Amino acid sequence: MRIIVLRTGDAIPSVAERTGQQFFDFIKGTAGDSWPYDWECIDVRTSQVSQVSQVSDVQLPDPRQVKGAFIITGSASSVTERAPWMLQTEDYIRRIADAEVPLLGICFGHQLIGQALGGEVAKNPNGREIGTVRLEVSKDDPLLAGQPRSFDVQTTHSDSVVRLPPGAVVHASTALEPNTVFSVGPHIRGVQHHPEMSDAIIRGYVEARYDIIKGEGLDPEAILGAIHPAPENGQTLRNFVRNFVLRAS
Template structure:
């Protein structure tokens, strides 16, 4: 157990890794878990658990915070490892352990809590796109103080098609009605990627370009539209601070 200079133990956060990025991107930028580690506070005691390989790190109550990564897998396939991780997350939500699910993690959280995840009827959303926050975000512990509209990095073919009962919708855009939600006091799902840099987003689009063209999307326009998304990325230090504050 790690402590800071004042002798107070560091907040313990587990990153549930639910997959890996493209090999070329992994060689250049590292894998999903490393992108989150760069965004989360170095004042946290962070452990990475490979949920895709069946690793579930003890009891959810053992942790001060939980982050769930994106994945090339599909929640609707209901793989055994994914369903097990979903049940584990339900216990975390019931115990009011702070949770941040991103992309696959967002969809898995919704599915596990009784919502629905599946293929978006309009296909893929990828690139840098604007997210609009709803009035409920103004009083939300994670989203308050963010601007009403901000750019975010996105790449997904599946979405949260139906929110869990009692979920609070926090963000949306023209393509995706469920960009962000909260369940209970401290479990959040976000469809966008706060861990992506603009360089990572550009690299994704270059890999995806042939598929985007086949799907009728303008790959060149999407690549030229990539820009930094600092407000979206701020969710990782914001979540870090929230977890640390709850430990005090």
């Protein structure tokens, strides 16, 4: 049994240098002992996916043979770029969906799932969302089990799934992001926020993008001042492991 993390980006240099970690490490660390089995990380940006799952420097598994799950990381890239590796990964997402293997997309991964399954990604019409924000749960889901109807999460994004895939159901939203948590069928979940990130990591993102945030007419000092620990944030990731991966295995 294994969880395969599809790496689509890197933590910003200042955060990576400070923590000595990347998205894979954040995810694995947050999951903790909820997943006692194997982990694998595949960088899809440098892998050419073919119909027989052959790639240039690694072997992407046939999803039908995977006992476990997939998680897609965040990225500084935009799904709207439609780069070849993104299109190839979208095809792989559809194969994962067909195989009915549990799949969780985080931020960029959430958006890539939305696009791959028939939705649309664009700049968030409500503007950049970054910092510690309040998540409001509107519809129950095992991904949110045991969490309050309203709790704080860590987030950083400019794009959004502005049109959901056919059959998608929204489970939670924030003031600036109506589609923060969505499901597509029983096995696929997308979260726009970052359940793998701590308040210290999000603070590093705001500090690194201080001038950009200010240039967009936002107040980076106010955003920094509002950042705080969000104890329920990481539970979403652990719920995915316990309520989707382990129960499906």
